[in-house]
Amino acid sequence: MSKDDFILKAEGLHKSYRMGATEVRVLKGVNLNIKKGEFVAIIGASGSGKSTLLHILGALDKPTKGVVKFEQRDLSRFRAGELNRFRNRMVGFVFQFYHLLDELSVLENVFLPTMTGKSIIGWFACRRQAKNRAKELLAQMGLTERIKHKPYQLSGGERQRVAIGRALMNEPRLLLADEPTGNLDSATGNGILDVLETLNRAGQTIVMVTHDERIAQRAGRTVTLVDGKIEHKNSNNL
Amino acid sequence: MYKIILATRYLLKRRTTYFAVLAVALSVFVVVVVMTVMAGLVNEFKEKNHRFAGDCVVGTESLVGFAYYEDFVKLMEQQDFVEAVSPAIKSFALKRRRGSDQDGVVEIMGIDPVRHSQATGFGDTLYYHKDDVSKTFEIAYDANLVGCVLGDFLLLQDTNSRNLSEISLPRIAYSISCFPLTARGALAQAGTDMVNTKTFYYSDQSSTGLPRIDGSLVYLPFEQAQLLCGMAGSNKRASRLHIRFKPGVKIQAGREKVRSLWQKFKQDKAGEIQAYTLDTVTVQSWKQYRRSSIAPMENEQTEMSVMFGFVGITTVFIVLVVFYMIISHKSKDIGILKSIGVSNIDIIELFSGYAFLVGILGSGFGLLAGWVFLLKINPIEDWLFEHFGFQLWDRTIYAIGDIPNQVEFKILAIIVVSAIAACLVGALIPSLQAARQKPVETLQVGQL
Ligand SMILES: Nc1ncnc2c1ncn2[C@@H]1O[C@H](COP(=O)(O)OP(=O)(O)OP(=O)(O)O)[C@@H](O)[C@H]1O
Ligand SMILES: [Mg+2]
Numbered sequence: 166m167s168k169d170d171f172i173l174k175a176e177g178l179h180k181s182y183r184m185g186a187t188e189v190r191v192l193k194g195v196n197l198n199i200k201k202g203e204f205v206a207i208i209g210a211s212g213s214g215k216s217t218l219l220h221i222l223g224a225l226d227k228p229t230k231g232v233v234k235f236e237q238r239d240l241s242r243f244r245a246g247e248l249n250r251f252r253n254r255m256v257g258f259v260f261q262f263y264h265l266l267d268e269l270s271v272l273e274n275v276f277l278p279t280m281t282g283k284s285i286i287g288w289f290a291c292r293r294q295a296k297n298r299a300k301e302l303l304a305q306m307g308l309t310e311r312i313k314h315k316p317y318q319l320s321g322g323e324r325q326r327v328a329i330g331r332a333l334m335n336e337p338r339l340l341l342a343d344e345p346t347g348n349l350d351s352a353t354g355n356g357i358l359d360v361l362e363t364l365n366r367a368g369q370t371i372v373m374v375t376h377d378e379r380i381a382q383r384a385g386r387t388v389t390l391v392d393g394k395i396e397h398k399n400s401n402n403l
Numbered sequence: 404m405y406k407i408i409l410a411t412r413y414l415l416k417r418r419t420t421y422f423a424v425l426a427v428a429l430s431v432f433v434v435v436v437v438m439t440v441m442a443g444l445v446n447e448f449k450e451k452n453h454r455f456a457g458d459c460v461v462g463t464e465s466l467v468g469f470a471y472y473e474d475f476v477k478l479m480e481q482q483d484f485v486e487a488v489s490p491a492i493k494s495f496a497l498k499r500r501r502g503s504d505q506d507g508v509v510e511i512m513g514i515d516p517v518r519h520s521q522a523t524g525f526g527d528t529l530y531y532h533k534d535d536v537s538k539t540f541e542i543a544y545d546a547n548l549v550g551c552v553l554g555d556f557l558l559l560q561d562t563n564s565r566n567l568s569e570i571s572l573p574r575i576a577y578s579i580s581c582f583p584l585t586a587r588g589a590l591a592q593a594g595t596d597m598v599n600t601k602t603f604y605y606s607d608q609s610s611t612g613l614p615r616i617d618g619s620l621v622y623l624p625f626e627q628a629q630l631l632c633g634m635a636g637s638n639k640r641a642s643r644l645h646i647r648f649k650p651g652v653k654i655q656a657g658r659e660k661v662r663s664l665w666q667k668f669k670q671d672k673a674g675e676i677q678a679y680t681l682d683t684v685t686v687q688s689w690k691q692y693r694r695s696s697i698a699p700m701e702n703e704q705t706e707m708s709v710m711f712g713f714v715g716i717t718t719v720f721i722v723l724v725v726f727y728m729i730i731s732h733k734s735k736d737i738g739i740l741k742s743i744g745v746s747n748i749d750i751i752e753l754f755s756g757y758a759f760l761v762g763i764l765g766s767g768f769g770l771l772a773g774w775v776f777l778l779k780i781n782p783i784e785d786w787l788f789e790h791f792g793f794q795l796w797d798r799t800i801y802a803i804g805d806i807p808n809q810v811e812f813k814i815l816a817i818i819v820v821s822a823i824a825a826c827l828v829g830a831l832i833p834s835l836q837a838a839r840q841k842p843v844e845t846l847q848v849g850q851l
Contacts, residue, residue, distance in 0.1 A: 225742055226843045241538075245746065253744025264846060268412035280405040331743070360612040370521045 172338055172370055173199040173222060178231035179304045180217050191217050192228070193393030199339070199372060206381035207374045209390030215374040216343050218390065222254045222372065223341045224248055236338070257332025259342040263324040265316035265331070272312040275299040275330040282335065295334075298378040302330040306360065322353035329360060333369075340364070342373040346380060358383045406749065408674065409736075410757040413729065420761060421724040425827075427765025428772065430718045431822050434711045435773030438814050440780070443807020445704050449690075451612045452697055454524030456689035457489070459658050460642020461665060463683040466494055467588050468634050470677040472641040475668055479646060482664070484657055486520035486647040489514060492628040493642035494581055498621060500561055501576035501602075509557065509621045511579060513628020516540065522645040525622075528609040530555075531572070540624045542604050543572060549627060550606025551577060556618035558608050575605035583633025586640065586677050589631040599631045615696060638677050643729045654688050662686040715825050722758065722829030730754065737837050738845030745839035754837060758830030762823035769822070770815060777808040 180192040191214035199205055209215045220226040224232045224240050233240045235255065242258060243251060257278075265274045274297040280288050288295075303312055306326035316324055325345055332340055342361065346354030362383060365371050373384060389396040414420050435850055463469050472490050481486045496504045516539035520526030526536040529552065538551035547657030553561075561575070582761040583591040603623060623631070634640035648657040669681050690697065730737075737750055776783070784806060787793045 220843045223742075225846075226841070248742040249746045251744070252742060258742050260846065264735065264742075266409070266736055266739060268409060268416055268736075273408070277405060280408075281740065281743055281745050281749070285407075 170200050171198050172201045172236060173197075173372075174217075174234040175222060176232050176234070178221060178228045178233070179219070180214065180221065180226075181231050191393060192221075195390070195393070195395050197222075197388065197395055199370065202365070202368055202370055203337075204361070204371045204385040205373070206384035206387045207372065207373075207395075208378065208381045208387055208392055209376060211376055213390045214393060215376070215390055219341050219343050219372065219374050223258055223339075224251055227259070250282075253278055254335050255338050257335070257337035257340045259325070259328050259332050259340065259345045260342040261347040261361070263316070263321070263328045264325060265327055267316055269315075269318070270305065270312065271308065271314050271316065271327050272296070272299055274316065274327055275302055275334055277336045278331060280331075299330065299334060303327070303331055306330055321349050322356060324358065325349065325357050327358070333364070338370060340369055340371045343369065344375055345373065346377075347375070354380070407751045407757050409753055410760055413733070413757050414760050414764070417729055417732075418623065419725050419728050423722055424765045426721040426725075427718055427762060427822055427826060428768035430714045431766045431818060432773045432776070433767025434714055434818050435770060435810075435815065436776055437707060438781075439712060439773070439777055439808060439810055440806055440817065441704050441707050442811055442814060443809055445700055447759045448613075448700050449697060449805055452693040453689050454527070455611050455613060455616060456652055456692050457523040457645035458648045458652075459646040459661055459688055459796075460463065460643055461643075461646065461661060461684060461686050462491075462493075462693040463680075463685070464668045465588070465680075465683045466632070466642075467584050467586060467680060468492065468632070468640035468642045469680040469684050470586065470638040470640050471672055471675065471681070472644060473639065475665070476644060476671075478664060478668060479644070479661070482660070484649050484652045484660060486649045487518065488647075489518040489522035490641040490643045491519065491623070491643050492623075492625060492632055492634060494628070494632045496621070496631070497580040499578050499580075501578065503561075507560075509579075510619050511581065511621050511623055511628055511631070513623045513625045513632075515625045516622075519645065522647045524611075525609070528611050530608050530610070531607045536682065539622075540606055544574065544605055548604045549601070549624060551579070551603035552622035553605060554617035554620045555608045555610040556614060557621065558587050560618075573605065576602055577605070577621075578602045579623070579631065581631040583631065584611060585633065586636075586680055599633070601627065601631060603627075613696070627672065640677075640680065654690075658686060658688045684832070715821055718822065719825045722761065722826050723832060726754070726758065726830045726833040730837045734837065734845040736841060737840055738842045741840075741842035750838040751831075751834045754830055754834035755827055758826040758834075759823060761830075762826030764821045766822040766827070767802045770819065774810060777810060780808050782804050 175195055175197040178192050178195040178197075179190070181188050181190040183189075195218060197218075207215050207218065216224065221228050224233075224243070227241065235251070240251070242250075266277070269277065275293045279291070279295040279298075283291065300309070300312065303309060306329065308323060308326055308330075311319060311323065316327065319327065325348075329342075329345070332342075340361075344360070346357050349357065358380065361371055361373065365385070371379075371384075375381055476488050476490055479485050492511070494511055496509055496511045498509045499506050502785045514525070516532070516536045520536045526533060529536065529539065532539045539552060542548040542550050544622070561572075578600055579602075580598045583599050585591045603621075609617070609620070609622060611644065626635070629639065629641070646657075646661065648654070665684070665686050669678075669684075672678050672681060740750065740753075784794065
């Protein structure tokens, strides 16, 4: 296995929150490597720090100690502009609560990352293309009928599919999903997992966080977060 | 692009925004109306002072007056930038209406009505002789009598009637008494009867629209006034010369020319026996000459501006509060935007753009409402006066007919720009705070 196969390497991640005098240590030395094309599930009890870890991996938060390397580049060395570009192009985030913008239509929500990454002129140059890609993504998710709707007019499962569409819009190298099915009934949740599986088969690298063993089964590899550290439990793929 | 889209959507979707827009509109409305009216009043007031004084005044405040004025009048009349010159006598006098036993102190001004109407707006202030100023001091019912023109407020005090009969001139006699002074300032007739008294008959009234002048000034024929004040003699004296410049001559430039001509004139006269009377003479533009009455008016305008500056500050606070509310509602959106790589500056721009829209919309509505209100302000005021006896602007203080409602583009531009600036300032603090929020923190909120 060559070194280059790793898209993401986390080494000795610590994260602690200060709450007045007491310090809450959430992560206590997490080591985690993600290979290109992998579908990894991080499993752990509620409050174990899964979301915290995922945010750090996606550069939404900074570790107290330790490094995250994305394609051999240390995220902590990124300047603000590079960090924004990284969040915009390299990773796609899917949240448990979808986090769509209510003021925008479904279609607009999906192509939003492309629009925010461009200047006005740049946007006008690629508008058509971006809209077509967004429509394609929504079609893949079976949402063609709903592109003009507002997020609050959709069901939870539909919203989550829109959120996945948005995360995929800029063709990120890495898709990070934080309990993408946590708020859905199991049938709908399975639909979402089917979508992720399909994406993975097409080559998309995915890291998914969940507290549900059965959901974790759908991933290629499962790691467990216990007491602020990673326990490598089973490896379906290796 | 998304900033524009999102800013507009926020504007249309949030009910709170409407309050912000309304607040901005209201303050713009109030400021536009008050500033326009105030500026109109001040301009009108200045214009009246200008008409009263002519373009330039050469004269002395001394009751002695100055000699050789006729020579300077001739010199002035030869200048190609001078349209007209009118010498005037100014003094104080006791006035008693025949049939009354009360004396009143008045200012008297001796003028030649024709020349004075050429140099100033005097003719237009008259009631009967607007169209033929040469007969201003003539008494139609008795050619032997000498007329006088009273300020209309002064007349009002005497007769309790502002509009006298159109057809026949009422016969009102005034005896005017004055202390004649020598060129040195001594009483001219010490030892004998010290006072000069002459009877004049009401021949017209003057309304300059300047309450202090209309309430205290009596115009007399020039020669009569000169005699009364002891300025006739061998070296005739006058108090001041009112000068009108040719059209197109700048006031400042004209005054400078007059000033240097006066300096030269004074040097030429240095050897003359009454040259010392020239020492107190100053050359002033109409603004300088009327400074003491214009300045309080301008101060009032400044005070108004300051007061309404506070209206602007209130707007800033309202916008600030509204923005705090909106941004705290929208903190999730900020987190989402940041998670897809939107920078802090972009967040600030997004909310500033939103504030800008609020400012534009608010001041647009405010301007429109203010403009319509100003167009209708006089009918509105008439209506208020008819039904409630309420006047927005007291006529006796401002001495105006209609409320001025001439909208000045410059004022509007300043108001709109400051309203938008106020919105941006009000939005700045909340948007800075919004930009500083860490994406995780705001997104975490949604998960709890
Ligand atoms: N901003 C913060 N300040 C203080 N403590 C925090 C903060 N964010 C998270 N924590 C704490 O860190 C711990 C881990 O939180 P995290 O959200 O990562 O857990 P999780 O594994 O995702 O839980 P869940 O399954 O409920 O989503 C929790 O105890 C939480 O209270
Ligand atoms: Mg979590």
